[in-house]
Amino acid sequence: MKKVLVLMLAVIVLFACNSTSQKKETIQENNTMKQKAEEFVPFALKTDLNVLTEKEKQMLPLLFDAAKIMEEIYWKEAFGEKDNLFNEDLDEYTRKFLQINYGPWERLNNNEPFLPKYGKKPAGANFYPADLTKEEFKGWDNENKTSLYTMIRRGEDRELIAIPYHDFFEEETQKAADLILQAAELAEEEGLKNYLLKRAEALLTDEYFESDVAWMEMKNNTIDFIVGPIENYEDQLFGYKAAHESFILIKDKGWSEKLTKFAALLPGLQKALPCEQVYKDETPGIDSDMNVYDAIFYAGDCNAGSKTIAINLPNDEVVRETKGSRKLQLKNSMQAKFDKILVPISDLLIAEDQRKHVKFDAFFENTMFHEVAHGLGLGNTTDKSTTVREALKDTYTSIEEGKADILGLWCVYKLNEMGELGEKDMMDNFVTFMAGIFRSVRFGAASAHGKANMMRFYYFQETGAFERDADTGTYRVNFEKMKEAMLSLSETILKIQGDGDYEAAKSLIVEKGFIREELQKDLIRIGDAGIPRDIVFEQGPEVLGL
Numbered sequence: 001m002k003k004v005l006v007l008m009l010a011v012i013v014l015f016a017c018n019s020t021s022q023k024k025e026t027i028q029e030n031n032t033m034k035q036k037a038e039e040f041v042p043f044a045l046k047t048d049l050n051v052l053t054e055k056e057k058q059m060l061p062l063l064f065d066a067a068k069i070m071e072e073i074y075w076k077e078a079f080g081e082k083d084n085l086f087n088e089d090l091d092e093y094t095r096k097f098l099q100i101n102y103g104p105w106e107r108l109n110n111n112e113p114f115l116p117k118y119g120k121k122p123a124g125a126n127f128y129p130a131d132l133t134k135e136e137f138k139g140w141d142n143e144n145k146t147s148l149y150t151m152i153r154r155g156e157d158r159e160l161i162a163i164p165y166h167d168f169f170e171e172e173t174q175k176a177a178d179l180i181l182q183a184a185e186l187a188e189e190e191g192l193k194n195y196l197l198k199r200a201e202a203l204l205t206d207e208y209f210e211s212d213v214a215w216m217e218m219k220n221n222t223i224d225f226i227v228g229p230i231e232n233y234e235d236q237l238f239g240y241k242a243a244h245e246s247f248i249l250i251k252d253k254g255w256s257e258k259l260t261k262f263a264a265l266l267p268g269l270q271k272a273l274p275c276e277q278v279y280k281d282e283t284p285g286i287d288s289d290m291n292v293y294d295a296i297f298y299a300g301d302c303n304a305g306s307k308t309i310a311i312n313l314p315n316d317e318v319v320r321e322t323k324g325s326r327k328l329q330l331k332n333s334m335q336a337k338f339d340k341i342l343v344p345i346s347d348l349l350i351a352e353d354q355r356k357h358v359k360f361d362a363f364f365e366n367t368m369f370h371e372v373a374h375g376l377g378l379g380n381t382t383d384k385s386t387t388v389r390e391a392l393k394d395t396y397t398s399i400e401e402g403k404a405d406i407l408g409l410w411c412v413y414k415l416n417e418m419g420e421l422g423e424k425d426m427m428d429n430f431v432t433f434m435a436g437i438f439r440s441v442r443f444g445a446a447s448a449h450g451k452a453n454m455m456r457f458y459y460f461q462e463t464g465a466f467e468r469d470a471d472t473g474t475y476r477v478n479f480e481k482m483k484e485a486m487l488s489l490s491e492t493i494l495k496i497q498g499d500g501d502y503e504a505a506k507s508l509i510v511e512k513g514f515i516r517e518e519l520q521k522d523l524i525r526i527g528d529a530g531i532p533r534d535i536v537f538e539q540g541p542e543v544l545g546l
Helices: 002-037 054-078 083-087 092-101 134-139 170-186 190-205 209-217 253-263 266-271 317-323 331-349 352-357 360-374 388-417 426-441 448-463 479-499 502-512 517-528
Strands: 040-044 150-154 160-164 223-231 243-251 289-300 310-313 326-330 466-469 474-477 534-538
Touching (some): 054 289, 170 190, 209 317, 360 426, 388 502, 479 502
Parallel strands (some): 289 326
């Protein structure tokens, strides 16, 4: 009897220990998730709606509803059906983090899974079958397989099939198109009305050229509405598939007027690029324009992980070559990142006597001309055999973002040299640019922007563009060496793109597109200081008081 009692007592103690251990693990997991979720600081997307007419205000609820449908589609592209994911017994912080990442993989941490039951994120997200290999795809004879607008699935016989977006997402795209058509009926500005009509049609056909042209031609609109499958960052298997997203924007006409003159300077900047003539032998469209906006809604791809603060569209090389592109600066989002993230990082990592050079105007210029730089260089390889995007395949987005970053800084330098920027100290832009690397490199190796920043960071380090003080752990910019590095890196990337040199692009990413130990320690210091990793939006009709 005594032995039985002892055995029962041992079982009870063991159960209690296991229970206590499980509770501790649960508490630890919850605290970790709370910390991760709170790295994204809330920011309310608001603006003065008094600049809108009554009919424009009536348009907004329709546009919000259409944008939310892009959110639904993007979930299916990035993860799949999300209902089962959120039906699990999850705490509020895990739910919040799932919403930020659009799935159980941490976008700003190399897409590492943060829920135990999920493995590695498929490189092709949900655009392709999970078991698809590159070899099988390459050997598949189908003219639509590389289309931006097809989902790849397996048929009943396990053979691959390409399903157009407008068929795969038929119910969603029809609802969105109907809402956009209703908004078009309220549009008073003819350019906006024409664009909305054509965009609604495009969603139903996957033919976006006419609506891209219409978007380029509208000039006097106060509301801007970007909607549809646009960027291909989510497809990290091949870089072929475009993901759905939407922005609702309100133009700041005062700030926009200040930028008008820069659009006319694009052809001159193209001619002056720091590279051989063969790598700049295209003429950017003369209809390019630049405007400043307050964002009031983000949906889908642009809202996943790190938040976009500037836009350069359309991506269609034919439209860009004939009509140019539009550069949209999202001032309220940009100001939030500067105040809440960039300034605190600078106070921690930039040499004390150089912190005075970290300024919002320089951050705005660097960001604005990043978008300008997307339209510079070549859209097609020098031998005209293919587009740069097609030639560089899965490396394209990282190389293109790297080009835009470094050429954007060069644009500011060149325009300042030409006397187009008034009285300014380029050191402001150089130091702010350096601080910006630390902000963006926290996006991790899974992000095209993150890889681009890492490549540039190590290129700068190798060329002496900055020095790190081991005692203070701060960084000091060397003006002349950064200028030289800016010119040489610009030339290198323009050549890679023009040659369509996939191997050189891959080599650059492999050699420099990751975080090494010393930099990782500094990024840990940023996290330990409680500096937000990025922002998360409070947004929607309720936030605007609609």
